[in-house]
Amino acid sequence: MDGSKKIRLGISVGDLNGIGCEVALKTFQDNRMLDFCTPVLFASNKTISNQKQTLGIEVSFNGVHNAAKALDGKINVVNVWKETPETAFGQATEEGGKYAIKSLRAAVEALKKNEIDVLVTAPINKNNIQADDFKFPGHTDYLAKELDGESLMFMVTDELRVGLLTDHIAVKDVAQAITTKLIQEKVATMAKSLQMDFGIRRPKIALLGINPHSGDNGTIGEEDEKIMKPIIEKLFNEGHLVYGPYSADSFFGSNGHEKFDAILAAYHDQGLIPFKTLSFGKGVNFTAGLSKVRTSPDHGTAYEIAGKGIADESSFKEAVFAAIRIFRNRNEYAELTKNPLKKQRVKRSA
Template structure:
């Protein structure tokens, strides 16, 4: 099957089923025509989804399979990881819901590695509960970095606003020691490349925020901008990457400022995500940039407080699905274009004759 006619296989991990994961997944897939656009493959439990679809009065039918390779186009496929009954306690994390969240993520990731799915959408997890059960990472990004043996970048995106963060889920007290010139250079390079490959921006302009208030105020409120961030930007600019800054974060997220750039690199989690989630409420998507595979998620958490109340808004999860599909198509097209580039002509250096030109004939 050619890539142009390929119906993209969208893998979905369910997160904590006592949160809003199953609800937003099913609401995003409730339209009967959704399978005309892609093939959904959920890694979960048929009994749990049947129980919850009845709560939310959703008319969905699942095609139960044992592995992702058995998925059928035109159907909502469910890799049935657990066939036994499980206790559902909506609003409260349990050992059962945490174990299935881990199993779902691991099974979906293996399917991605084995090319049984094309992209992966991850529903919200409870990081604390998963770590208690032996999960080694404080979030999805670190997990995927380990699985794919490559550094990723947490990248929150909408059509008009794209924000990456240099440090992820670490205490505020440790942020400064986790910032370095080489790390920032690498992250901006990843950001530049993903904007080109995955978002079709030919020459990206990237804004870099300062770490300290007022971007250090010339060294009065900290030296990280002078010693680390500015030198990183200068070296990248010398290598034809359009990076600018460091900008004071407190005034940057005004429309007439941030809209002048294709993406922003914030220095820490809340510096980037607080304004992003305010501006892009319910439509933002979390994308892990820089990895060989495509993974997105909604930009919110498990929301135990509204679990089971039919109040969860599926918009961010729906955006995550279609953003992953769009990125997959963009990256495929980019790779095809790059593989079909015209190769430079061979030159016979020893005699200076261009071998691709016809020889001159005597008159």
């Protein structure tokens, strides 16, 4: 990518009955944000006009037929549909899910064609997006199918990074889903992301136990003894800075997370409850391990406040900045990998 060219940042607008359009438009209502990237929303001129009028958001935008025509210094809207969807703020409707999928699919296609550089996804409702040709529990699973790589749900801030061994599965299925192979894959994906996306040369990773107190030496379940401990020891002996399993109930309360570059939690709530408690409003959901960069805010559709114009755009703005940083870090990593002596020359000339 030409260093003088702005990053084209695609935005799928999510559920039109939620706060997705609101937080996206509020983010770029601040014209200074246009100095960092060129935003491209996948929706329609009429939809965005209706949303900004209803919400009282004063922004102007440029309508385009495809993302390749986006103009720098403008909010761009790709016209994915011509009709005007009915909006029912605060309600989970079939219509809301239908257009959330349309926006997402169009944005992902543009990403695959390199018409946009990164993707930020506004929140969807996991129930109303289900259709005959779309049966995914969330963004992460869909993107894993569409983009190359091994996906990892990675919640990040500047100070805290939490990944998940298992994400959108029922708690009753967690123990059976966690295998030696899965742990190896997720640790490898996390370590590579920490190096490539966050510039950490030798990442230090903590794994949280599956059972309470990491099984208490087999007293409370055998998964930690039979699955987690042997593979952690194997990875450590191979030179990876991987430690655990740690008892999840005390790990964050005792500030154990501050000693590591990232934490790998066994299941969704084990990782996301402490993450959102410590970082809500600043957190970003990043899908690591894929060929393209995708981020999202750390909140959902927020139906309870949708349409009222009071949604806080802080997390969406953080998702924008995170996507830009990660994209730049990847480019720098790729350049240094191609030419490892470049870094040394830069240091000598500094």
